[in-house]
Amino acid sequence: MSKGVEFFSRPFTPFILGMLFMGLPTLLFLLWLLNVPPDEYFPALNEQDIPSSCKLIPETINADDLEQGLWLNKILVQTKGCNVFLTEWQIKELSNTLVNNYPDKKDLIQLGLITMLTEQTLQKIKGNLEVYQPDDIKGILDWLSTLNNAAKLDPDNEIIYLSVTDYWFNYLSGKLTEYQKINPDIRYYFKFRYLVQQCNQALYFVNVEETKYEKFKKNLLANHWVHLVKASWSDAKAWQKGVFLLVFLCSVFTYLFTIISFVNKTTLK
């Protein structure tokens, strides 16, 4: 009997081969784990670190401005480093001043303020949100939290606060969905999960998509074997199906060969 046949006929051969094949990927996995950077948390902010809000000049607004729509650039004095997100006090003051000056134009004022605090403010900071910057997003979410509270305390301007928070939550949940599509790895980091949790709690669910690997793992753990086989087969390309069949046939042949050799050996004795 040749040495090859003898090797495959030993009862522990599949175990030894399995150990050899598993050992290498395990080693590579451990090496990869060593290279994963440690998780980051949001820095604690001191009061000095928080930028002050930009100054407002509501007195520059006239009746024509209200008809044509309010412009953030006209009433906001944007000095270097100031925060373009108006505080709830600024919004309240601005709204009340304008309503007092133009009491018959309340609807227009509301619409103007909402546009200013949503679309126009977004134009000012859009560049910062092109790439994933969790600290900036957290800053906006903190701002939304103050507006959310203000909505409960200031019923006259409730619709403004509600519209602004809705717009930004909707925008940010969409951006978080986009970021994780570009870089799926961020889904495992604390900052991303924190931001997703904030949006989810406000009922703006971030659509975190499963990768093929995650889908496979989930079905495997849930014992959805039929689905797994069907889905894998329908997703596979022609060459992948060919390779699979080749490996399958080779395995069947090896097993048959082993069994026949074993039977022949036993019969000879």
Added chain:
Amino acid sequence: MKFIGLIFAFSMLCSFNLIAQYNENYVSVSSETIDNEIYSVIEMTRKDERVKVKYFADKDLAGRSVYQRYLTWSKNKSIIASCSGTYYGMDNKPVGICIDEGQTVNKAEAAMDALVLVYRTGGIVVTDLKEGNLTVQNGPDNLSLNLKNPLDRTKFFLWSKENYATVFQTHLLYYKNKLRVGANGDKELRERRFLAVARDDENKIRYYLINLKGNNTLYNATVKVEGHLKNYTDNIIYIINLDTGAQDYFEVRESKGQMMNEPGFKGNKPLNVSKNLLVFYFE
């Protein structure tokens, strides 16, 4: 005494059968094999408003699952068909705007054009979010809203709460005589299920629930279904996609209430694990 018992049992059996039945003049079920592919179609007319739709999007406030809610609600109802509606994410929440009887489930808009409104009266309306001209009944008046506008979005959510509206978002595949899905869309080959709405010769609304059992991309399936529907109607208003991915729930009943067992009228997963259900029923 035995005689009375028998009469009672017989009358109970009759009443059960009557409850379980729907009128075949309003619903027809057919299945056809074309090029080795099964096209299963449930055609329902809204004439006399006997055929209605109900959507269950999420657990209720008491924590009862979608299936438990469906079981409680469906007692004494003649169910025609039940299937999954929109897609669900990893966190078991619907993708896109979703409201269940005024209760907000998800406010985040997804990149899908169809906003589906299921009225308490059993009617279903689909609007194209890109057009921005959603009209909803607000008491005696109509409220016109553009959901791309922040103020209108807030008004919409307030309206849906006040009116116990049920809403979900999905892909709009065909609208105003145009295909709305490109050949570069979802390339995954799988079974597909659509809801098409059309007007008949009497200008009445007809619903078509179409199931394609073969493996198709979203685009190929839409083209096939649009072509196939020409055998039924010339006036398709829209076609929307119903999820057959992670949650392929689909059950169809015959007019006498029995479950249909043909492969074209069954999903791959049982209803009792459904995360959302779109139910067509007869009243």
